[in-house]
Amino acid sequence: MDIAVIELSRLQFALTAMYHFLFVPLTLGLSFMLVIMESIYVITKRPIWRVITRFWGRLFGINFVLGVATGLTMEFEFGTNWAYYAHYVGDIFGAPLAIEGLMAFFLEATMVGLMFFGWDRLSRVQHLFVTFMVALGTNLSALWILIANGWMQNPVGASFNPDTMRMEVTDFKEVLFNPVAQAKFVHTVSAGYVCAATFVMGVSAIYLLRGKWTNVARRSMMVAAAFGLASSLSVVVLGDESGYTLTDNQKMKLAAIEAMWKTEEAPAGLTLFGLPDVAAHQTHYAIQVPYVLGLISTRSLTGEVTGIDDLVLRADQRISSGIVAYDAVQKLKVNRFDMSARAAFEAHKADIGFALLLKRYVADPRLATNDQILRAAADTIPNVPVMFWLFRGMAGLGFGFIAYFALAFWCASHSRFSKRWFLKLAVVMIPLPWLAIEGGWMLAEIGRQPWAVDGVLPTFLGASSLTVSQIWATIIGFTALYGTLAVIEIRLMIASIRKGPIEHNPGETQGSADGLAPLPAE
């Protein structure tokens, strides 16, 4: 195994996933905002709401298409760059991906064509139904991909089969109703809704600041303020929910986020700020709020939150147990029917992944020295300072969004968005949800390291047998392609926003075909 191949594969996956996830959150949220706007149109039958829906629908389309295009990369990449991972967990991980295609992608992709091209072929209610199906499809796809990702964080309902040298599903219901996946789903789609609400607020604010399309902008802002307030509350409250499940499934991640080196007496305090010192296993200048972490994460005054040092000790024990399982698997490779090896394997199979951590230091984990076992156990600590600060950045932004949308709500009811300082704030806010979302993604995936699948398969074993030059070729290719598309996308977005909600075909000189004249400003 070549460390450069692994690091480059990780780099490429991170680049392509984070790029893909620039478009997805806006799609998730904007699709539901289109449903709300179009519902108002269907109920009130006022043409202005049709204009509003179609205008945001155009921006939705520009964004949606890049989400679709870059999503294909993600699905292929598990096979192209993580072939051993694909073999090792495909029995479980492949299913939600396939179901995502069958249940969600087909729905959104088939309906989105009709949403754009069916305006004059469908009744109002029918078209609203189609828009709703697009929103449902995009959000369902988030559900399935997060069931897949949730399984990587908390691999329930599966065990290793030495006959096939891979993980196999034992209980599909557990995979489906994985608490980590459920929490991730709600947290992630809510974040997408916040992103879309902030985007609609910001773009509308640009119009109001310039006194253009104010009839469209004010109404859009009203929808966005309400939608954004509900979503920003949900994203923070249900973010806490994923903290709660962490105590059962991902104690190390929680301990790293809190830079909590030693197990404290229950209930543990929440560290607001401090300087994590990786070498000394200490956090300097920590400002703690007593009791709060214990309360949030265990929902009790007596529940203990385990510290990093104790978790490393536990990893050390599991590595020793895993070596027994590994030894049994080597015997079973030679003779599938070796009963004593089978019994030893069954007793230790839950820990076999931990033995694989040793492969970083020694080809055959059975030959590992005590020192190598200690090093492998220490490897189970993710990058604590990065986790610590990313979380504080993300959570800080999350609370900021609640305050922002509360303010927006207040502005909506008191001044109908006439305060210029607020409009300027709304414009400045536009990029912040993306920062929080990308930060959250990094937090979740860096926190999972050194594992590709928690406790099951180390990341460094998951990569394909490729060469460094092959991966460089695709990294350069993706960077050039994605970079170009990003520039084009942003310019098109700006051009469409600048043009505003005008109803005519850019290719034609005559006015609108559907009888809607361009709307003057109020």
Place this chain on the structure above:
Amino acid sequence: MHIPLDYETLRLIWWVLLGLLLIGFALTDGYDLGVAMLLPFVARNDEERRLTINTIAPHWEGHQVWLILGGGAIFAAWPFVYAVSFSGFYLAMFLVLASLIVRPVAFKYRSKHTEPAWRARWDWALFVGGFVPALVFGVAVGNVLVGAPFRFDSDLRMTYEGSLLGLFTPFTVLTGLLSVTMLALHGAGWLAVKAEEGPVLAHARAIGRIAGIASLVLFALGGVIVAKSGMGMHLVGAVDPDGPSNPRFVTSIAAPGAWLDNYAAHRWMIVAPVLGFAGTLLALAGISARRGWMNFGGTALATVGIIATVGLSMFPFILPSSIDPRASLTVWNASSSQLTLFIMLLVTIVFLPIVLVYTAWVMKVLSGRITLAQVRTNPDFY
């Protein structure tokens, strides 16, 4: 959980479903790829190009999901095949991906500005987005027939001993071109039912005729090469169709000419190549008779026949290894667990019919030929 179907049956079902998904992709997105690569040849000015593009504009997004679902289903049901083919054909996969990434963007962004240079660039992207995937998929199928240079170690980690250029041999270029002509014919068939009578349709007929004849020749030539070159394998020794999915547990030995042996053992399989030829001939007849649905129906049958020919010829092999026959992936050694296959089958039985129903509904709502008049007036057209 009790699984009411035995492992052998489930593996066979998923082999059939794998074929159906690939055929589904070729039948639907196949004509989108075909129309895209015909774009420079059937349309001579911007309005004609817009007419051509708008025959597929509302549909390609849904159709592409057949590819995504195909990828997901191979991952879920045939994880070995997914891992070996996607990482083995690494740079070829990147070419496909890059083409399929610019394609949707080209559809959506082309009409956003009127400058001819802007539109010409996206037309070029559409052509690439149609031609390159069609070619590479065909080349990949050729390599599957020949066998790919891979082996497994005892942990079932795969190593691949080939290169991007190694994928292109005279035979695989032939299968690549067959894929291009087959989908070009299919795209021309779609234009025959979807474009109004006029210059675009006339050009589509002319090019369809050339693509159809080329397709016939290439398909026949491919068959001759497979027969004469002694390409193929068959399984020697006892096969355990319920055994664990582990290529190291099965012995398979390469034997000359074995791909065509299946037609001697199972005479009904001859239906597939016959359909490949007959469908293409029917399409050519439809072009001459100016009957759109006969033309399109013929290309659809031809597509089904040609793809089924490959799958049936190779059964039970899915992806043979050219350097270590024992590593070859077959229906019996490369699948997911029995439970996963069963659950995925249930999901497919429930959802695939629903997909087909709403896809048909969308097709019905958007039915009718695209006309230049619509292109000029409909504000939603690309």
